[in-house]
Amino acid sequence: MNTLAPDAADTPEVPADDAPPACVMTFNASDPSGAGGLAGDISTIAAMGAHALPVVTAIVLRDTAEVFESHEIESDVIVEQARSILEDITIAAWKVGFLGSAEGVAGVAEVLSDYPDVPLVAYLNDVSWLEEDDQQAYLDAFRELILPATEVLVGNQQTLIDALLPDWDGERPPSARELAVAAGELGAKYVLVTGISLPSTKxxxxxxxxxxxxxxxxxxxxxxxxxxxxxxxxxxxxxxxLASLLASGQDLHLAVSEALSFLDQALDAGFRPGMGNVVPDRFFWALPEGEEVEEGEGPPGEVLLEDPPAAERGPRRIH
Structure with a gap:
């Protein structure tokens, strides 16, 4: 029996006032732990009310404790994944994670160059598990090709120091501003530095x-x-x-504050699915079934979120 595609006239129209969610294209590796990579990006972007367009750049073999190795995706395949969907869907922001190899970085940069007005949030992964030559080639390509297109570079303080100021020999770590200066010389507009240790209070x-x-x-x-x-x-x-919030049109400083608040709550509600580290719960806000809101506290039928269970407390190492 032949199956015919429906005529265009039979396709239901989307109401004009029911706009679709903002679309965010994310370039990242497949991460079987679900902690980071594309799985983490998809969960986060969905939790923020946007729609993820995931492009696979590598396959990472890891668990919740460590990365063992990765297998890159050919640059041409990365590019074709992106271009096939970009011809169909209008995106509102990019998110870049681990791109697999220097060649993968070049392929992604080729795509980004065609859309210079779309904001890019680039996350600089710790790639110390790569072979030394591969690591250096990757970071060189990232600095040369990704940073010039970057609106906000996100990274742990030490990871950013190693990538942007590897010869730093000061008695104190470089400040966020000093890291921003180094990134700015390579083209990035802003840097969001995480994990800056502060002295204990009284x-x-x-x-x-x-x-x-x-x-x-x-x-x-x-x-x-x-x-x-x-x-x-x-x-x-x-x-x-952050990429999702920028995609929705949020101003940068407000988007950063909201993204940090989201992360804080996701970490508070984090869970340990295995024997390694704790995974952020991006759906900490998901409402439990059967608990109706008290009268006057919200729309009819809305359910009320109780305080989520927190992960076993112990330093928040953002990596």
Missing amino acids: GGEASVDNVLASPQGAITGEKFERFDTGFVGAGETLAAA
């Missing part, structure tokens, strides 16, 4: 700072309480959340 409480900076100085940020638990996928979550 009460003994330790915290970490997360700062958005330009070459002119710090703009905004958020402090997190330091816990002893190690997290995996936190930086990816932050970058994907």
